[in-house]
Amino acid sequence: MQSEKQDPVNYYVGIDVGTASVRAALVDQFGTIVAHADQPIQIWEPQPDHYEQSSDDIWAACCTVTKKVIQQVEVAWIRGLGFDATCSLVVVDKQFQPLAVNYEGECKRNIIMWMDHRAASQVDRINGTQHSVLSYVGGAMSVEMQPPKLLWMKENLRQSCWEKAGYFFDLPDFLSWKATGVTARKPVLSPGSFCWKWPTPEAAKDLGLAEGTAVAASLIDAHAGGLGVIGADVKGYNLPCENQPVTSRLAVICGTSSCHMGISDAPIFVPGVWGPYYSAMVPGFWLNEGGQSATGKLIDHVVRGHVAFPELQAKAAASAQNIYTYLNSHLDLIKKSLPVGFLTVDLHVWPDFHGNRSPLADLTLKGMVVGLTLYQGLDELALIYLATIQAIALGTRHILETLQSAGHHISTLFLCGGLSKNPLFVQMHADVTGKPIVLSKEVESVLVGAAILGACASGDFASVQEAMERMGKIGKIVQPNHRDKRFYDKKYEVFLKLVEHQREYKAIMQGV
Template sequence: MTCTLGIDIGTFESKGVLVDAKGRVIAEARHPHEMIVPRPGWAEHRADEDWWHDFVHITQSLLDRSGIDPNDIAAVAASAIGPCMLPVDASGRPLMNGVLYGVDTRATREIEDLTAQIGADTILDRCGNALTSQSVGPKILWLKRNHPEVFAETAKILTSTSYLTWRLTGEYVIDHYTAANFSPLYDVETLDWTRDLAPGIVDLGKLPRLLWSTEIAGRVTARAARETGLAEGTPVTCGTIDAAAEAVSVGVRGAGDMMLMYGSTIFIIQLTESRVRDPRLWYAPWLFPGQHASMAGLATSGTLTHWFRDTFARDLPRGEAFVTLAREAATSPPGANGLLLLPYFSGERTPIHDPRAKGAFFGLNLTHDRGDMYRALIEGIAMGTAHVTETYAEAGAAPSRILAVGGGTKNPIWLQATSDFTGLPQIVCEKTLGASYGDAFLAAVAVGRAKPDDIGAWNPALRTVSADPAPVHARHYALFRKLYEQTKDIAAELDGEE
């Protein structure tokens, strides 16, 4: 038997899967970790303990459970949360915790300074994206300004997937899709690092080598083989960001296809015929040459459900809490008995790009219970998602079909609320394993054991969630939009007190 291995490192949990040549799952494994929040607006992971340790643990678990001979693994592909910022020294040792993606808003000043220095129009034209909390370039500048002693020792700036690939192969690489998030250091027209926009951020020699995600970055080294149990010499792909692998896993492969990922954040990827130029959305070259992707993401989604569980459901057994909360939310009607939630608990990414935005429950009265609050939380995330899909339509890129994936697809209230507020149906595929399954497929593509269009046979559609909006959905969405506009100045003033 020959198979491929895919492993994904998420915000709160890592997952891995072994898949045979027809896409059948041989074994799967997962391992939890925590997101570190040292102060408001910051979000971090430990590169060794959270990223590499999880990769090793999951690989060993999969080999043990499956009984597969490591020599029968044709290729390995990894994905991870991104884009992240991790400085390492000349030996590849992490010099600090990895700074996470857009949920980390520490570089707000650097975003403002670079935008003023370069010009918003120039950045959008050359980099494809306005500078936001999702951009890695400002975070590198933050490191240079605030920790010059660490910056001086830095030999490479990596992201999460780059670090895993280096641990496996000894090669410092990054795929073009991920690199596009390093604005203003990556030019989407030349598909290369750029020196002229902001030469004062970092020497480009400290950035990884650019590859396409299915190119072979290297092979498993002897040291990595000893640590993981993989066979020395096994091909390893360049890898990509988790959301991209997740999109692949459910069949996003042509223009008009949109992935809606229900994870620690809501993340959206839509393939388009040509580059979408809109400062409210992100752009990147897709995983294969000649294809284009337009992205969006909320700052807190699944993370917000974890916060609610840990804050308001401490009385519930941890393993049963989400099931119980969903059951309680089902007793609350659409509209949550007049309760609104702004889900901006870590600021917000698309489409408002406001790192100073604040979360809020609005409309509370003495009749509301936990079920109403959890329903309002789910609907607040759904309305944030509707704001994004509305933005795509305004940008001339309305989706032709939506494929839903991620842990939130197991919550029928969340799925239905999203369709009801967006007015759009969602397809749920047979397998909802997510990014690790997409990684295994990309590994098969990389070594010629599958073609990109084969994912439809690997993971066929299972069901469709149809939109069934009621008047309350339109009314609450309008109030949701109004509530942010009328409170954003207060939120910014509160931000100045932190």
């Protein structure tokens, strides 16, 4: 008896350039990651609020991780390649050589990172114009965007950089150019569109790919994460969004920072939230993007800077756990009969240690901690860790409520990114917002999103929406504990009071 011949499986490579590392994944047509690799990339901080990287370093890392994933699995042909990256600014001269974006003249450091805040005075002047275009960034441009950084270079590095520059790239666009050799970025391409031509022979060799591999138009990393989660088929999961349009979903990508992606059929202007942008993430839909400038970085900052951190590190190592798994277990030990969240009844955090991106759009806001004592042991570290996670979740609620007040109708949150691996972080977002949380089967949804771009460029799917539904798979549903609603409503009330008080203190101190 002759066995049935199975159809060959198609594979795609997704490359994600994050803040501190480059990652690649080999993803099949069903959205399963079959191979994964990562490599750290350098960050320079020559002075406070200045963060720089190297495009040569990043491209070399892209080539290394791509070759690694290809070598891990024997496949006949990889049909598509998709890139995503942080929205950092790459500067090269007319011969495409790196140009220094710093006073030191270090040409290797030719990227001003997304989280760089050097252009504070420039963004103030831009926002002071009250130009009508600012309505598309929530009414006020962020210092993390490219225009204020370009103005800073023009005013501070005119001869060494500005006048010598040949090309300014958003980092995702730089990667598409590096792979294809095409600088043209008009007409504007939708996510997943075929990116003009195949890889150049040089790029194909560097990446370890065949010259016939389709290269997709690239995306910002958070947008790729949105593609990887927001379109998953939810039938049979008893979720409120099951019988609602995809616009009822909010994608929350939680990493070094967090981004909140809401889509709509018609443009919605939301104060303090970026957008609306047509087809910026999902073709055919308008995108609004909220965000928190420091989330994973804030948690690390609070935990690693605490005097009890060495004790935590030693105990976590002794129990063969990472520090956050150990902290979560420690909170369970000290909670007694209370729900874990109630341990912070007298401890409150305002999380804007790196300014507020959304919905207040205020770079000048600072972090606040209320309720400290003289105790500096491991219990206290666990409590401030918990309060920080709650503050981030309360910030998400603040963004969510602002989106809904403007006209979005959101019933379900779809979380991905590194922080979505932390069950305490996820549960707090469910409890604080009162919304069910959907987690992907593949935790690395940003990489799946990048691979979806490559899959669409290859022509294997009729649309991005079809690829999202087929390649995005649900892993776990986390429901909110509604019995704790009153407690988190009170925490939210305090949360909003904190920023109100901070502004009062600032007003008092003005003119001193």
